[in-house]
Amino acid sequence: MHRVKCIVSYDGSNFAGFQIQPTERTVHGELEKALKKIHKGLEVPIAASGRTDAGVHAVGQVIHFDTPLSIEAERWPRAFQGILPSDVNVRSAAYVDSDFHARFGTTKKEYRYRVLASKEADVFRRNYTYHFYHPLDIEAMREAASYVIGTHDFTSFSGSKTVVENKVRTIFEFDVLEAGDEIVFRVVGNGFLYNMVRLLVGALLEVGRNKKVPEAMKDILARKQRGAAGKKAPGHGLYLWEVGYE
């Protein structure tokens, strides 16, 4: 058996998220369906770096699977392309050691969140950005983001479905970038709790609207209480951008 690592992108708009569900269209489901076809009926389970919610996109999701086939690494993307629907794409593939694990080997994840900061809606970006009408104070959001960098207990920024016990994570970088009429939040950390990025962005947008002071981020973290962060930003602005391994 050979272990294959793939980098996968998907447009989350028409998916009920990543993780397989019996009746809904999911990225996981489409990938395993494609693998079953490539393997002429053999079930080939995949493991991914983590799940993403309905509407959430990926530029660099990572999966792995084990295969008895001996296909050249660079031919795997083409094998998938002929079978996968057009909203999922296997961007690259490589053979890896059998101790590589897409989920348990991660050391770093980068997420990005795109906000369309404009009075006017854009029909072409309605599924790819969160349209925010109100003016946003960039400098205040940058200050707020700076308080998140470092190692903290992120209980206050965890969604209700969080199951892990240990809620301590380290954020390496948290940038607030301006790109034309968009504001892009870029956050890199060693791991993220369920809904953590959307709760972080939601709180930063409150700061940007001057409904919270930047220092409020410190208080929210210190409270270690689910719900303390306020409202999460919607899923369709979020992208799993890159996953790093040892």
Add this chain to the structure above:
Amino acid sequence: MHRVKCIVSYDGSNFAGFQIQPTERTVHGELEKALKKIHKGLEVPIAASGRTDAGVHAVGQVIHFDTPLSIEAERWPRAFQGILPSDVNVRSAAYVDSDFHARFGTTKKEYRYRVLASKEADVFRRNYTYHFYHPLDIEAMREAASYVIGTHDFTSFSGSKTVVENKVRTIFEFDVLEAGDEIVFRVVGNGFLYNMVRLLVGALLEVGRNKKVPEAMKDILARKQRGAAGKKAPGHGLYLWEVGYE
């Protein structure tokens, strides 16, 4: 009655085109449904600069309608926004003279056509660009485009549903632009026959692949024969960009 001119954008991906049809979802249908709500059940017909096909997008489609309501011009977009689905947007509105006509008053139209010129597919642009794997010769396409500028009989570049008698049109500008990993065709003329832009782009792509020489455009025009242009480029790369009036 007051005549209102609106600039409308739409993402054509989930529409069976612009023109109203009894059972399909169309932009025209959505706009008239919204107007009926705004007018509390009164049917308010619209006229547009022209129709667009299934999958074709618009950044600057122009429509007009007559209304008994006295709403400030700048409030019309908001009135529509609350009712229209998120893939249609009324960008602006203005009161115009009763002799303005969205269809019959046009003097100029601009279309753009986006080609993703890349080996790798992009899930996020699958509905917004035509993904073209083969390398393209930009200079050859520019030369080919130059032969189209001017006044010609465009019978060879007319689709099978073309009903107008007079097939002479004037092309003012035809640019082949490079924008990152995209090639954008920008064509401005006094009017366009059914499928004309898609047939022009289709022929230019043949030139770009060196399957036709640039001068072939002259021969195709001279033949004045439907079908002479070859295959039309797919609808989802096409945008009605701007419509001009006297």
